[in-house]
Amino acid sequence: MDFDPTTHSHRRLNPLTGEHILVSPHRTKRPWLGQVEPPQSPSLPRYDPQCYLCPGNARSGGQKNAAYDSTFVFENDFAAVLPPPGPAAPPAPHPLLTTEPVQGGCDVLCFHPRHDLTLARLALPDIEKVIAEWVNVYRRRGAQEHVKYVQIFENKGAIMGCSNPHPHGQVWSLSTVPSIPAAELTNLRQYSLSTTAASSAPTGPKGRPCLLCEYVHYELTVPESEGRIVVKNEHWVALVPWWATWPFEIMLLPHHRHVPSLAHLAPAEKASFADALSRVTKRYDNLFSCSFAYSMGMHQRPTPPGAAQTADETAADEENIAHLHLHFAPPLLRSASVRKFLVGFELMAEAQRDLTPEQAAARLRGCSEVHYLDAIG
Amino acid sequence: MDFDPTTHSHRRLNPLTGEHILVSPHRTKRPWLGQVEPPQSPSLPRYDPQCYLCPGNARSGGQKNAAYDSTFVFENDFAAVLPPPGPAAPPAPHPLLTTEPVQGGCDVLCFHPRHDLTLARLALPDIEKVIAEWVNVYRRRGAQEHVKYVQIFENKGAIMGCSNPHPHGQVWSLSTVPSIPAAELTNLRQYSLSTTAASSAPTGPKGRPCLLCEYVHYELTVPESEGRIVVKNEHWVALVPWWATWPFEIMLLPHHRHVPSLAHLAPAEKASFADALSRVTKRYDNLFSCSFAYSMGMHQRPTPPGAAQTADETAADEENIAHLHLHFAPPLLRSASVRKFLVGFELMAEAQRDLTPEQAAARLRGCSEVHYLDAIG
Ligand SMILES: O=P(O)(O)O[C@H]1O[C@H](CO)[C@@H](O)[C@H](O)[C@H]1O
Numbered sequence: 157m158d159f160d161p162t163t164h165s166h167r168r169l170n171p172l173t174g175e176h177i178l179v180s181p182h183r184t185k186r187p188w189l190g191q192v193e194p195p196q197s198p199s200l201p202r203y204d205p206q207c208y209l210c211p212g213n214a215r216s217g218g219q220k221n222a223a224y225d226s227t228f229v230f231e232n233d234f235a236a237v238l239p240p241p242g243p244a245a246p247p248a249p250h251p252l253l254t255t256e257p258v259q260g261g262c263d264v265l266c267f268h269p270r271h272d273l274t275l276a277r278l279a280l281p282d283i284e285k286v287i288a289e290w291v292n293v294y295r296r297r298g299a300q301e302h303v304k305y306v307q308i309f310e311n312k313g314a315i316m317g318c319s320n321p322h323p324h325g326q327v328w329s330l331s332t333v334p335s336i337p338a339a340e341l342t343n344l345r346q347y348s349l350s351t352t353a354a355s356s357a358p359t360g361p362k363g364r365p366c367l368l369c370e371y372v373h374y375e376l377t378v379p380e381s382e383g384r385i386v387v388k389n390e391h392w393v394a395l396v397p398w399w400a401t402w403p404f405e406i407m408l409l410p411h412h413r414h415v416p417s418l419a420h421l422a423p424a425e426k427a428s429f430a431d432a433l434s435r436v437t438k439r440y441d442n443l444f445s446c447s448f449a450y451s452m453g454m455h456q457r458p459t460p461p462g463a464a465q466t467a468d469e470t471a472a473d474e475e476n477i478a479h480l481h482l483h484f485a486p487p488l489l490r491s492a493s494v495r496k497f498l499v500g501f502e503l504m505a506e507a508q509r510d511l512t513p514e515q516a517a518a519r520l521r522g523c524s525e526v527h528y529l530d531a532i533g
Numbered sequence: 534m535d536f537d538p539t540t541h542s543h544r545r546l547n548p549l550t551g552e553h554i555l556v557s558p559h560r561t562k563r564p565w566l567g568q569v570e571p572p573q574s575p576s577l578p579r580y581d582p583q584c585y586l587c588p589g590n591a592r593s594g595g596q597k598n599a600a601y602d603s604t605f606v607f608e609n610d611f612a613a614v615l616p617p618p619g620p621a622a623p624p625a626p627h628p629l630l631t632t633e634p635v636q637g638g639c640d641v642l643c644f645h646p647r648h649d650l651t652l653a654r655l656a657l658p659d660i661e662k663v664i665a666e667w668v669n670v671y672r673r674r675g676a677q678e679h680v681k682y683v684q685i686f687e688n689k690g691a692i693m694g695c696s697n698p699h700p701h702g703q704v705w706s707l708s709t710v711p712s713i714p715a716a717e718l719t720n721l722r723q724y725s726l727s728t729t730a731a732s733s734a735p736t737g738p739k740g741r742p743c744l745l746c747e748y749v750h751y752e753l754t755v756p757e758s759e760g761r762i763v764v765k766n767e768h769w770v771a772l773v774p775w776w777a778t779w780p781f782e783i784m785l786l787p788h789h790r791h792v793p794s795l796a797h798l799a800p801a802e803k804a805s806f807a808d809a810l811s812r813v814t815k816r817y818d819n820l821f822s823c824s825f826a827y828s829m830g831m832h833q834r835p836t837p838p839g840a841a842q843t844a845d846e847t848a849a850d851e852e853n854i855a856h857l858h859l860h861f862a863p864p865l866l867r868s869a870s871v872r873k874f875l876v877g878f879e880l881m882a883e884a885q886r887d888l889t890p891e892q893a894a895a896r897l898r899g900c901s902e903v904h905y906l907d908a909i910g
């Protein structure tokens with residue numbers, strides 16, 4: 157009997173986190189009798205007088221938004237972390253009960269003044285403005301002396317905990333490197349030290365191999381119809397990683413060279429980034445003809461070059477081990493109303509998925525890059 | 534300025550997984566404008582002719598349930614893993630793309646014939662029957678030669694992906710130790726080797742310290758009003774761990790001695806387990822006067838004593854490093870309809886919570902142990 161990944165249960169290793177994922181492809185056949193989701197986005201007005209993110213409106217803290225006409229950044233009124241100074245750590249009552257104070261700042265980034273748009277429906281120049289704003293925030297926050305990591309992310313859709321459909325993302329800048337990027341950095345570092353460059357893939361600092369450069373380089377050699385690549389342009393590739401957890405998970409990253417962070421992107425690479433983002437989010441919306449929910453998170457060098465923390469060369473080399481990439485974690489599985497729940501076994505034992513990453517990539521490759529709302533209109 | 538855990542953002546370490554959790558207590562003040570959940574459980578009939586778990590009914594595969602009158606176990610019709618033999622692993626096309634075949638079996642365990650009950654509303658003798666059935670399944674599956682871990686869990690409530698309200702849990706038995714229990718076992722082992730017993734807490738194999746024995750022993754010394762303990766009886770304690778991620782997360786475990794697994798429980802400890810389970814689940818339902826959703830998972834020694842894998846003494850000692858415990862991961866945060874979303878930052882960076890574990894424990898301690906439906910009736 158030959159091993160068939162679309163029939164036989166198996167585990168794949170996520171080399172970025174060191175965790176496994178259980179793939180149970182035959183389970184796609186089971187009927188779904190559980191919770192169904194409400195429609196992803198009822199039709200929205202271009203401007204909502206009740207929306208605390210629309211231009212000129214008041215927020216709950218009483219502040220008033222600028223009458224912005226492209227992007228708009230402000231400090232979160234309910235920030236999860238606050239700027240220094242803060243009190244020192246209290247003594248631990250027991251070695252197992254330690255407390256580490258965390259400081260920093262939380263920003264909200266409105267992508268566009270229009271309440272009814274999303275990245276999937278923005279024009280390329282507007283997406284380029286969002287990217288420029290990400291670069292700004294990363295540079296500005298990353299330059300603050302107490303900041304050790306700038307985490308850029310977007311929650312999109314009510315089922316992903318987004319409390320306002322106005323197109324926006326968040327940036328949490330912290331005095332610690334959070335667990336997940338810290339684990340990724342450890343694994344990237346270990347790979348660069350323990351492996352010798354075996355391929356003609358681009359390399360990281362000091363000519364040492366980069367896990368993500370190597371991985372993407374391999375994916376680009378796989379014949380499209382068998383592979384995991386969904387979108388590719390001159391500088392960026394979007395793929396369903398070998399180790400994807402979420403049904404239609406995507407990783408988006410530069411493939412042509414080792415790029416540690418947003419601050420390292422050349423103008424042409426930013427334009428190419430906007431193109432890739434637009435094409436990925438359009439395909440997502442077209443998959444089930446809905447405004448596709450997801451959480452997106454960006455992992456990169458903890459802070460930009462020139463930040464206080466990386467003034468010396470060795471520290472900079474260390475930090476340049478990072479390879480900029482975006483993760484998209486979308487929950488929908490079968491339709492606009494049936495999601496994958498990562499619960500029970502997944503929460504308590506190990507990530508689990510039904511359709512294979514290759515099947516998911518093929519489905520996404522089959523989607524148009526013309527947004528379904530524009531195709532109808 | 535003194536450090537105040539209910540005001541200042543901080544991180545706590547989960548010593549079982551090695552991951553951190555960001556606590557941002559001042560964030561409880563933010564208004565919630567996002568998704569609200571439908572009622573947790575509309576009133577249900579005692580018997581539902583459409584339910585594939587009710588006694589005597591047909592399941593989707595065509596099989597018929599026994600006319601059971603206490604508990605009932607059957608193999609999942611859509612099992613995530615299948616019994617051996619299976620094909621060998623295919624060659625990896627690249628070192629980063631490895632495949633590990635997984636075999637095993639998936640069982641469904643109906644807790645009770647009545648469709649409208651839950652653990653919170655079962656009589657103690659009925660909960661003892663559920664516990665007896667967990668012991669049976671653990672012994673039976675754990676004795677299969679290919680099984681390396683028996684994962685017992687329950688998804689309760691539609692918002693936790695449970696597709697049928699009939700009281701039931703699942704058991705996935707696998708030819709690999711899944712990522713999360715594997716990480717816990719590694720950390721338990723490391724603690725036992727690197728620490729010397731500092732307290733009068735019970736100890737693990739060879740008199741070496743056990744992380745969970747030590748932790749619980751410490752928690753029992755904290756004055757109740759400041760502590761994290763919710764329920765305590767002769768053998769078991771339920772507490773909101775120092776490192777809890779979910780708003781009202783609970784860990785339930787034996788405190789009086791080191792208990793590696795279900796198979797090590799004496800009769801009195803099982804009765805005490807039933808009492809603790811009943812009291813925890815009643816408090817949960819009473820917190821927001823609803824059938825409280827959660828995922829529950831049990832971690833313990835991978836397989837029972839006497840299993841093929843542990844025939845020799847050293848292996849058995851190794852495995853006895855485990856300390857039986859249950860995790861409850863409930864999503865509700867503020868009311869029966871407002872949950873905590875673990876999305877964006879949490880998925881991409883680090884677990885984050887708003888109210889402190891101590892505040893959550895105090896809320897749960899304030900709940901009655903008489904179920905709200907019985908109190909009214
Ligand atoms: O097997 P069920 O109850 O239909 O399915 C539920 O539990 C499983 C195990 O936690 C999950 O993989 C599914 O996503 C969830 O919907």
Ligand SMILES: O=P(O)(O)O[C@H]1O[C@H](CO)[C@@H](O)[C@H](O)[C@H]1O
Nearest residue numbers: 317318319873874876877878879
């Ligand atoms: O800040 P928001 O959008 O109101 O809140 C959302 O994103 C946060 C960051 O991922 C999460 O902690 C919240 O649970 C979620 O509802």
